[in-house]
Amino acid sequence: MLAKAIIFKRATSIVRPRFQAFQANTTAYVVSLVANRLGPEVDLDKIWQRQDLSPEFKEQITSWAGEVNHLLHRTAAGRMVSEWAKKPECWEAVRTATYSDPIEALPERR
Secondary structure, eight states, X not given: OHHHHHHHHHHHHHHTTTOSSOHHHHHHHHHHHHHHHHGGGBOHHHHHXXXXXXXXXXXXXXXXXXXXXXXXXXXXXXXXXXXXXXXXXXXXXXXXSOOOOOOTTXXXXX
């Protein structure tokens, strides 16, 4: 559980300075995307032992955060992003979208 908290906190620290608005929505969805795309492959014990993410994992979060943020704004279609983000249809849009490939050499990957 603590390794998951580390992922979320590091994602927050990556997202916060890059986006002026809807940081919480972008963070929540990028962490969900990481879980969806990499979930079983992530070695949580490594994260726990390091108490941090590798530079490569941070790079992956940075990349996908930009893509998720853009997608949230585009799919909101004029609605307030924070309201759109609460809808199951938003998660479906995020989950099924096309993203850049995951970094193959993530040290946290099994």
